Amino acid sequence: MEFIKRLDLEMNSKYKIIILGITIVIIFILFLRVLNSNKTYQPNQMIGKKIPEFILENLLNKNPKLDSNILSGKDFTVLNIWASWCIPCRIEHPFLMDLKNKNQIDIIGLNYKDESGNAKNFLKKYGNPFSLIGVDKKGEVAIQLGAYGVPETYVLKKGKIIFKHIGPLNEDTVNKILELQNK
Amino acid sequence: MAGYIGNLALFFSLIFNGFLIFSLIKGIRNNDFKNSKIINFFNNSIFYLLLISFLTLIYCFVVSDFSNVAVYQNSHTTKPLIYKISGAWGNHEGSMVLFILILSLFSFVFARTKVSEKLKFYTVFFQSILILIFLIFLIFTSNPFDQMDPKPSQGLGLNPILQDPLLVIHPPFLYFGYVGFSLVFSFALAGLVTNNFDKSWSKIANFWIILPWSLLTVGIGLGSFWAYYELGWGGYWFWDPVENASLMPWLAATALIHSNIVTLKKDKLHSWTALLSIFTFIMSLLGTFLVRSGVLNSVHAFANDPYRGVYILSTILFITFFSLAIFIIKSPKKSSYGEYSFLQKDNFILINNCFLIFFLSVILVGTVYPIILDAISGKSISVGPVYYHTILAPFLFAFLFFMSHGPLVSWNKEDKFLQIKNFKIFFPISIAISSVIIFWFFDYKDIISILGLLFSVYLIISVIFDWISQKKLSLNFGRLVSHLGFGILIFSIFINAYLSKEINTAMKVGDEIKIQEFIIKFKSINKIKKENYEEVFGNFLVTNKEKQVELTPSIRKYDQPVQFTSETSIKNNFIVDYYFAINLSEFEKDKIMVRFYYKPLMFWIWFSILLIAFGGIYQTFRLRNE
Amino acid sequence: MKKYFFIIIFFILSSNVFSASEELKNKIYKNIRCIVCQGQSIYESNSDFAIDLKKLISKKLENGENEKQIYEFLISRYGDWIVYNPGLNINSLALWLLPLIIFITGGFLIFRLNSKKKK
Numbered sequence: 001m002e003f004i005k006r007l008d009l010e011m012n013s014k015y016k017i018i019i020l021g022i023t024i025v026i027i028f029i030l031f032l033r034v035l036n037s038n039k040t041y042q043p044n045q046m047i048g049k050k051i052p053e054f055i056l057e058n059l060l061n062k063n064p065k066l067d068s069n070i071l072s073g074k075d076f077t078v079l080n081i082w083a084s085w086c087i088p089c090r091i092e093h094p095f096l097m098d099l100k101n102k103n104q105i106d107i108i109g110l111n112y113k114d115e116s117g118n119a120k121n122f123l124k125k126y127g128n129p130f131s132l133i134g135v136d137k138k139g140e141v142a143i144q145l146g147a148y149g150v151p152e153t154y155v156l157k158k159g160k161i162i163f164k165h166i167g168p169l170n171e172d173t174v175n176k177i178l179e180l181q182n183k
Numbered sequence: 184m185a186g187y188i189g190n191l192a193l194f195f196s197l198i199f200n201g202f203l204i205f206s207l208i209k210g211i212r213n214n215d216f217k218n219s220k221i222i223n224f225f226n227n228s229i230f231y232l233l234l235i236s237f238l239t240l241i242y243c244f245v246v247s248d249f250s251n252v253a254v255y256q257n258s259h260t261t262k263p264l265i266y267k268i269s270g271a272w273g274n275h276e277g278s279m280v281l282f283i284l285i286l287s288l289f290s291f292v293f294a295r296t297k298v299s300e301k302l303k304f305y306t307v308f309f310q311s312i313l314i315l316i317f318l319i320f321l322i323f324t325s326n327p328f329d330q331m332d333p334k335p336s337q338g339l340g341l342n343p344i345l346q347d348p349l350l351v352i353h354p355p356f357l358y359f360g361y362v363g364f365s366l367v368f369s370f371a372l373a374g375l376v377t378n379n380f381d382k383s384w385s386k387i388a389n390f391w392i393i394l395p396w397s398l399l400t401v402g403i404g405l406g407s408f409w410a411y412y413e414l415g416w417g418g419y420w421f422w423d424p425v426e427n428a429s430l431m432p433w434l435a436a437t438a439l440i441h442s443n444i445v446t447l448k449k450d451k452l453h454s455w456t457a458l459l460s461i462f463t464f465i466m467s468l469l470g471t472f473l474v475r476s477g478v479l480n481s482v483h484a485f486a487n488d489p490y491r492g493v494y495i496l497s498t499i500l501f502i503t504f505f506s507l508a509i510f511i512i513k514s515p516k517k518s519s520y521g522e523y524s525f526l527q528k529d530n531f532i533l534i535n536n537c538f539l540i541f542f543l544s545v546i547l548v549g550t551v552y553p554i555i556l557d558a559i560s561g562k563s564i565s566v567g568p569v570y571y572h573t574i575l576a577p578f579l580f581a582f583l584f585f586m587s588h589g590p591l592v593s594w595n596k597e598d599k600f601l602q603i604k605n606f607k608i609f610f611p612i613s614i615a616i617s618s619v620i621i622f623w624f625f626d627y628k629d630i631i632s633i634l635g636l637l638f639s640v641y642l643i644i645s646v647i648f649d650w651i652s653q654k655k656l657s658l659n660f661g662r663l664v665s666h667l668g669f670g671i672l673i674f675s676i677f678i679n680a681y682l683s684k685e686i687n688t689a690m691k692v693g694d695e696i697k698i699q700e701f702i703i704k705f706k707s708i709n710k711i712k713k714e715n716y717e718e719v720f721g722n723f724l725v726t727n728k729e730k731q732v733e734l735t736p737s738i739r740k741y742d743q744p745v746q747f748t749s750e751t752s753i754k755n756n757f758i759v760d761y762y763f764a765i766n767l768s769e770f771e772k773d774k775i776m777v778r779f780y781y782k783p784l785m786f787w788i789w790f791s792i793l794l795i796a797f798g799g800i801y802q803t804f805r806l807r808n809e
Numbered sequence: 810m811k812k813y814f815f816i817i818i819f820f821i822l823s824s825n826v827f828s829a830s831e832e833l834k835n836k837i838y839k840n841i842r843c844i845v846c847q848g849q850s851i852y853e854s855n856s857d858f859a860i861d862l863k864k865l866i867s868k869k870l871e872n873g874e875n876e877k878q879i880y881e882f883l884i885s886r887y888g889d890w891i892v893y894n895p896g897l898n899i900n901s902l903a904l905w906l907l908p909l910i911i912f913i914t915g916g917f918l919i920f921r922l923n924s925k926k927k928k
Contacts, residue, residue, distance in 0.1 A: 013511050013512050016511045017508050017511055017512070020504065020507055020508060020511065021504065024500050024503060024504045027500065028496065028497070028500050030555060030558045030559070031476075031478065031492075031496050031554075031558070032493065032496070033558040034478050034554055034555075034557060034558040035476060035477065035478060035492045035493060035496070037557070037558070041563065041844055041890065043563075043886070043887045043888035043890070043891075044888075045884070045885055045886055045887060045888045046885075046886060049885075113857070138861070138864075139857075139861045140861070140865065143861060143862070143865055143886065144886070145886070146885075146886030146887055148844055148845055148858050148887070149845060149858070414853070416852065416853050421848075423848055424848075479848075533919070534919065537915050537916075537919055540915070541908075541911060541912055541915055544907075544908070544911045545908045545911075548904065548907045548908060548911075549904070552903070552904050552907075556900060556903075560900075562888075562889070562900050563888060563889065563890035564889040564890055564895050564900050564901055564904075565842055565889070565890050565891070565892060565893045565895065566893075566895050566904065567840065567892075567893025567894050567895070568893070569840075569893070569894040569895075570894070570895055570904070574908050685835065686831075687831065687835060688831075698831075766855060767855075
């Protein structure tokens with residue numbers, strides 16, 4: 001084995017190989033991080049910003065309308081974007097019910113691109129955790145909020161967005177929400 | 184049953200490969216490099232076993248054996264036969280079998296060529312290590328013969344967009360390219376390790392570089408052509424990460440072809456050629472990783488699986504480290520410079536080599552940067568076409584200039600005189616032709632496109648001049664055709680980019696609209712019903728001054744699963760493509776969305792890619808017959 | 810006659826305006842990523858989200874907003890990723906600088922190689 005016999009390398013080569021080795025390891029670690037990271041795009045641009053202004057019709061009653069000013073007035077509130085046609089929304093629904101019944105958290109709903117009839121049936125069937133529901137028929141307000149699908153959940157303190165979760169709620173996110181309330 | 188045979192064949196090829204490597208190491212230890220019967224036996228058997236494995240996989244697809252997971256996920260009984268067959272290599276596991284088969288094929292053929300014993304020995308050695316690594320990866324993490332129980336009665340794989348004749352041949356061409364570079368990779372490592380990296384190495388390597396390069400050129404062209412007529416948006420290149428992943432090895436290989444010629448003719452640039460030989464295959468591997476690992480967001484990406492990604496990543500980094508380590512330790516020290524001056528062919532080639540590597544690094548940065556940024560800071564940005572156009576286009580004209588004069592200057596003397604004489608002829612002619620084009624068609628002054636246009640014309644003229652002054656055409660025919668193709672390609676791309684027109688609007692039957700210089704009339708619709716889809720055709724008449732073109736784009740509704748596709752209607756001649764597509768409208772219920780594109784010189788874009796590949800293929804045949 | 814003259818002028822002008830804003834609309838659509846799709850712009854996508862964004866952008870253009878304002882609006886809500894053209898900002902600094910550095914380094918190396926050879 002000629003090339004292994006030649007292990008009395010020049011100093012130059014040894015250094016180069018060490019640098020090569022270190023570079024490879026760094027690349028490996030970097031890409032490993034990428035491979036293990038969360039695949040859904042979680043834009044957190046809106047965190048820290050005040051909720052944009054909007055007014056939406058109320059799903060269940062004529063008044064009050066869902067006005068962003070109402071949200072600014074509340075100390076702590078959860079805003080949940082949902083739709084009757086959205087299956088993960090059905091899965092996360094019990095978490096919302098718990099937040100309202102067990103923890104007395106104020107939850108506002110944003111009904112996204114839905115048929116009002118279907119939405120009302122959904123609530124009748126699975127329960128209504130929302131103190132107020134706005135109808136975003138065209139999805140325009142959701143875009144204003146920086147959402148791109150359902151379900152998405154925001155946590156607001158006096159109208160300022162302090163937390164955002166994309167996808168259905170789970171135990172971890174519920175705990176996070178409760179933590180934020182106690183701060 | 185067939186699945187078991189295939190799986191068994193894979194296992195045996197792994198075992199035989201082990202034996203092969205063992206025998207090769209024994210030979211190296213004993214300084215005995217004779218191509219013994221045992222080694223030949225193993226090398227040949229591995230190829231035959233892998234071939235059997237691949238064919239049995241195809242068989243499983245053809246008979247719709249849904250107990251095989253890969254067949255279940257990617258096929259369907261109602262698929263036409265040709266797509267059942269191509270389904271075998273249209274999925275991750277099957278394409279990896281093809282990958283390894285090609286590794287083995289190149290080794291199989293190489294072992295039969297006339298090469299010095301020692302070099303051949305080591306080349307087969309390194310190639311079989313590659314085969315070993317990928318076989319282990321295949322058998323233990325992505326086995327195409329995985330079974331499932333109970334056997335489903337129907338498969339999942341019925342995406343109509345993927346049922347296209349071009350998509351049948353696009354992957355094989357790409358693979359023969361990508362994977363084909365493995366041989367010059369192994370050959371280079373062999374040359375380094377045996378201190379035989381010189382002119383004679385280059386003479387042999389020439390064939391093994393140009394052949395995969397030509398096939399890769401065709402593969403990229405096919406993919407681009409498919410995107411053009413299938414996706415329906417008039418575009419043919421999107422700087423999508425997967426597209427970039429195929430372009431990077433192509434650029435490296437182009438640099439390698441030319442660097443190798445310098446080593447062949449002048450016995451110079453040994454280190455650089457060796458490095459490029461290794462680097463080209465590493466770029467192929469990088470492409471493999473990017474596409475299959477799940478790090479990319481792209482319409483092309485295979486089904487994402489992070490575990491698989493870790494295995495591929497480790498494999499590739501392992502191969503990268505050891506090959507580069509060998510290069511560092513054994514990089515050829517000799518380099519004869521002798522006489523030197525600026526206006527020499529080898530210097531021009533070196534300069535353009537640097538440009539090619541620069542282009543490659545820009546594309547590499549653009550593709551990989553968002554991934555790295557995300558990994559480090561969690562922030563995401565997108566790198567779109569504007570980035571690549573902004574950075575690459577300005578350098579193109581310099582590249583074209585050196586490409587024009589390189590072939591015309593001599594290897595040895597400083598041809599200053601010849602230089603200026605040629606320049607005096609080409610430049611005025613190019614300016615004249617370009618000015619006519621610009622004055623006639625362009626309505627604004629964009630210096631970059633003007634330069635690009637000017638120098639692509641310059642290149643074409645210089646090739647014609649070179650062609651005419653050839654004493655023995657066959658000697659340089661390959662180079663002339665490929666260079667001409669490249670000049671026409673750049674020319675067509677620029678013209679197409681600046682003179683393309685598009686019209687996007689909503690129409691209902693009977694509407695006639697006039698936009699820019701076009702009148703579009705929506706004459707009628709007609710429906711047909713086929714086996715697995717219903718199709719609605721829109722009959723349109725486009726009038727452009729005196730010219731009238733009838734186009735019939737359609738929308739198809741497939742039933743299993745319910746899916747809508749838009750089929751384009753393209754009428755073309757040598758000058759321009761009239762391209763039409765329709766979509767259902769979300770905005771207005773009684774109208775449909777209509778897209779019309781006027782695309783000049785599209786034919787020349789495809790034809791020039793064929794020219795580039797043809798030049799390479801001609802050269803490979805000429806080399807083979809020497 | 811004057812009436813017809815003005816109508817014709819108006820028609821010609823407005824069709825030019827129409828095509829200019831159509832071009833701009835398409836240009837913007839091609840530059841916005843459809844973030845629920847795999848590697849497509851909203852121009853190429855017919856997904857719900859893409860269509861919603863197209864409607865929104867169309868409305869904003871009609872309201873007189875310019876290209877920059879529209880990108881700013883979308884970036885403020887969805888982050889840099891939604892725009893295909895990487896503008897020059899803190900995140901993309903290395904992206905734009907790297908090619909420059911590579912070019913200069915390459916040029917420098919060739920220069921050194923050339924002058925070394927000349928000896």
